[in-house]
Amino acid sequence: MPNIKSAKKRVKVIAKKTAVNVSHKTALKTAIKKFEAAVENGDKENAKVLFNEASKKLDQGVSQGILHKNNAARKKSQLALKLAKLA
Numbered sequence: 001m002p003n004i005k006s007a008k009k010r011v012k013v014i015a016k017k018t019a020v021n022v023s024h025k026t027a028l029k030t031a032i033k034k035f036e037a038a039v040e041n042g043d044k045e046n047a048k049v050l051f052n053e054a055s056k057k058l059d060q061g062v063s064q065g066i067l068h069k070n071n072a073a074r075k076k077s078q079l080a081l082k083l084a085k086l087a
Contacts, residue, residue, distance in 0.1 A: 028057045
């Protein structure tokens, strides 16, 4: 436990930032799971909409520093491949 005032503040700030990052990551994973569920059901139109949503969330994750850009690019590529196989 920190004793210095500025160190105590940093602990609070980091806890807030961690909570925000976790919520963004959870939303991202949910978007990907919704897309994959639509692909499993064979729903092409819904899958296209959900793919756009998931790729947008991935790009936002990169801009917010939650994901590395290559990680997001790889995930988008995998999702695009699933969408292409569906069509």
